Amino acid sequence: MCPDLLTIPGDWPLSPGYRNLVERRRDGDLSQNMVRFCALLRERGLRVGIAEAVDALRILPHLDIEDWREFYLVLRTLFVCRYEELTVFDANFHMFWTGWGGIEHKSLQLFDKPPEQARALPNPKAVREKQGAAELEDGDGDTHGDVPMALYSPEEILVGRLFGRIDEDELRDMQAGVKRLGRWIATKPGRRTRIAPKGHLVDLRRSMRRSLGFGGEILALARKRRRLRRLRLVLLLDVSRSMDVYSQLLLKLIYSLHSLRGRTESFVFGTDLKRVTPSFRSSNINTALGNLSHQVPFWSGGTRIGHAFRLFNRKYSDKVLTNRTVLIVLSDGLDTDASDLVADEMALMRQKVARLIWLNPLADTPGYEPLAGSMAAALPYIDVFTSLDQLLLGRKDAALRTA
């Protein structure tokens, strides 16, 4: 079909294994080229196995051999299995089958969409790929540049100045409160059921089966109840300077939430974002704080909520946010970022989680209205907007102001 298709430029970085494969044989056999193409795609991170290659070869005889777009679409449909892979596939398809940078493919107009439409996708991964590494570096540069931020502090100073030592009794109170809280924010009745002698639902299937022994007379109903589904918690905690006064409370909260059953992931943010889940695995809270102070250089610095949320969405949201996740943001919503960015990133998060709770320490302040920049921008995406105190008191009906 395409005798000299295997033209791969020398400067294109490939692993030694693949280079061998390419160099050992360069002939025009279609099935061999297909196998090589699959190997190339695997190299580029697509999950293309033998089965897909076999499918492609089986289907080729049925195609209009003159129609390049048809050939392209068939391979694309078979080899790509997620949106993010489309661009990778396109680039490699052209490199492999038409020669890198060849004029030939430009006249073909294979692509379906102009780039700006692709950028509008609600998926952080796609956005990440489109915007490229350059911008990411840019963002990081900003973080360390003009925005004021705290530098690394030795453990003693940080723990001494900000956190103090956590009192074990107070912690116990907090844990009790959080346990109560966990019961209603982090679980919900599922649709599945389990056998329970005193359950409130009738298990018809088992009742029928039991009745057989009594000649079809249903003497006792078998019962079942709904399984309680445990939701996963993800915490995003603002540790900027404006939140300093709450830091003790905040740390007790994270620690208590981590001691709940089920999985909890925590992240702290300020001008940057950091996953701190491992620090809280320790059984003693003061050890946990020690770990933490080594890890978070931006503690008590400035705030860039939008930027931090974007980092979160790019790096973690696909892994930790699911439709059984409750996302808790603890922040006063005061920052220096453009509020547009916050709105965009909040929208992405909201799509993925079961419930989004924003705890704002200012929410208790008389006369406070969430009208400022980022807070106002985030508000439409929040399910529950309240303060921690009210949440801990467990007055869910009266205290919760739903956004």
Place this chain on the structure above:
Amino acid sequence: MIPSIREIEARMEEHGYVSDQAIATSIFLLMELKKPILIEGHAGVGKTEIAKVLAKILGTELIRLQCYEGLDVSTALYEWNYQKQVLRMRLEDGTPHSVEEKEQIIFSPQFLLKRPLLSAITNPERSAVLLIDEIDRADEEFEAFLLEVLSDFQVSIPELGTIKATHIPYVILTSNRTRELSDALRRRCQYLWIDYPSFEKELSIVEMRVPGINPRLARQITAFMQRIRTKKLMKKPGVSETLDWAASLLLLHRDCLDREAVEATLGCIFKDIHDLQRVTKDDFHEVIAEVEAIQHVP
């Protein structure tokens, strides 16, 4: 005989679906390899519609399984018909059947309620089209179970034994990307991404699906939608909104778009209070002005 990709595209248009080569290619591969299609894309771009059109083209039944959180096997696969079983047990009173025989009777196929998955694989005569809608809404456990059904096309029922597929159905899955699907499921499927249509494609969809619409109005509606999708919105309107809107305007006997007509029918396009507010406040004026300027192109 399986039609070529071009034929499929044409056949889809005959049935009122404005297709493109990528969609037709997926359907072609589905027919040829029986490899399920996983369709992703924004809400309202016509993902579900593909399955309906495919069923029409093949002249076969469309069986739909709508996924939701907590969807379980008894809703997706099968359930015993308990009322009927109880009745039968009553009738069996006084007959000389032993307990085992009675059990055989009431756990026989006539007491089985087939849910979508089971009816899809046991469809008599020919392969059905099985639409598994919004798979991302179902639990991960259900996804794993589905994978098992999709790979073997057989189902085990403890009381009856294994039921094998009479005809392997054409499976179409749709997802709105609210949750990452497992790699195993993705690998079992071919992937199809549907984007918002281009101006030309959307215009021909409007003209095809809303017959009798004024050509200028159709152009205006399409232009309006294309522009409004570039704005920042909570819920971007899809093609289905375009069609709803066009049909409503037709009902109101409008032959062109002006501010009054748009404001009266905003509810067709925007399904979110924040979008409504945002649009009435800011960006709205220029879009209307641009759209009003569109004249009929013969």
